Amino acid sequence: MPAKKKSVSKKELSQLALELIAGRFRALSEPMRLRLLNLLMGGEKTVGQLVDATSSSQANVSKHLSVLREAGMIAMRKEGLSSFCFIADPIVNELCEMMCSRLREEMESKAQAFDAGI
Amino acid sequence: MPAKKKSVSKKELSQLALELIAGRFRALSEPMRLRLLNLLMGGEKTVGQLVDATSSSQANVSKHLSVLREAGMIAMRKEGLSSFCFIADPIVNELCEMMCSRLREEMESKAQAFDAGI
DNA sequence: GGATAATGCAACTATATCGTCATATAACGA
DNA sequence: TCGTTATATGACGATATAGTTGCATTATCC
Numbered sequence: 251m252p253a254k255k256k257s258v259s260k261k262e263l264s265q266l267a268l269e270l271i272a273g274r275f276r277a278l279s280e281p282m283r284l285r286l287l288n289l290l291m292g293g294e295k296t297v298g299q300l301v302d303a304t305s306s307s308q309a310n311v312s313k314h315l316s317v318l319r320e321a322g323m324i325a326m327r328k329e330g331l332s333s334f335c336f337i338a339d340p341i342v343n344e345l346c347e348m349m350c351s352r353l354r355e356e357m358e359s360k361a362q363a364f365d366a367g368i
Numbered sequence: 369m370p371a372k373k374k375s376v377s378k379k380e381l382s383q384l385a386l387e388l389i390a391g392r393f394r395a396l397s398e399p400m401r402l403r404l405l406n407l408l409m410g411g412e413k414t415v416g417q418l419v420d421a422t423s424s425s426q427a428n429v430s431k432h433l434s435v436l437r438e439a440g441m442i443a444m445r446k447e448g449l450s451s452f453c454f455i456a457d458p459i460v461n462e463l464c465e466m467m468c469s470r471l472r473e474e475m476e477s478k479a480q481a482f483d484a485g486i
Numbered sequence: 487g488g489a490t491a492a493t494g495c496a497a498c499t500a501t502a503t504c505g506t507c508a509t510a511t512a513a514c515g516a
Numbered sequence: 517t518c519g520t521t522a523t524a525t526g527a528c529g530a531t532a533t534a535g536t537t538g539c540a541t542t543a544t545c546c
Binding site: 398400424425427428431432446448449 | 503504505506507508512513514
């Protein structure tokens with residue numbers, strides 16, 4: 251047994267772990283990036299297609315894509331003039347689905363409470 | 369074929385939905401808030417206990433708690449002078465577990481690649 | 487080689503957020 | 517009532533981030 255392991259009280263995360271986790275959540279904290287991911291859920295797309303689909307500037311899309319890439323959520327593949335983007339981490343779908351259905355639940359329960367209160 | 373109906377292909381999220389989802393992820397995008405949630409996973413705590421545990425200022429902790437509260441992730445319960453905080457949305461545990469284990473996987477695969485490359 | 491198209495990159499502005507200090511509110515006890 | 521304790525809130529400076537503009541780079545076609 252290798253000495254004592256600074257009993258990290260089982261579930262307390264280190265500062266590094268907290269920062270890494272926070273960084274990944276931060277990548278998902280902008281509507282524009284979520285929209286890009288949402289589009290990519292339908293299959294890989296070129297940067298140009300994403301620009302058209304979002305009606306945003308090419309530079310802006312490119313920057314958001316690089317944030318997502320650095321967070322490991324998407325990856326790129328070059329083909330001729332174009333760069334194809336695709337979701338590289340399956341966790342993206344799961345996370346968004348979870349958040350989405352949770353929000354739906356919440357809103358429905360609020361709607362019920364609202365109706366009941368009339 | 370009707371002109372341009374912007375066929376909202378089934379899974380495209382509305383701007384409102386995107387903003388709501390982004391807002392919830394944003395609440396999870398700060399190490400300090402994750403740390404507070406991490407502490408609360410061990411059971412409810414008073415604001416003062418959280419201040420002590422984090423060695424941060426009372427004002428700062430209080431502000432982060434209100435962000436988490438507005439995002440619906442925690443709730444408060446008053447008892448005498450103290451306010452007890454507790455996790456109000458079970459999704460918090462799931463999301464953090466997922467992110468955490470995903471990061472672990474990633475780092476391990478990187479470590480393997482590193483070892484293999486020596 | 488030269489023109490054009492797709493993408494990436496740097497500098498800038500405007501806005502948002504973190505953390506701190508000082509102060510306000512609220513509950514309890516004397 | 518007054519004073520103490522626990523928490524919330526408002527103002528402020530420092531930093532970070534989104535989006536724009538302009539330019540650089542790379543690949544394709546002539």
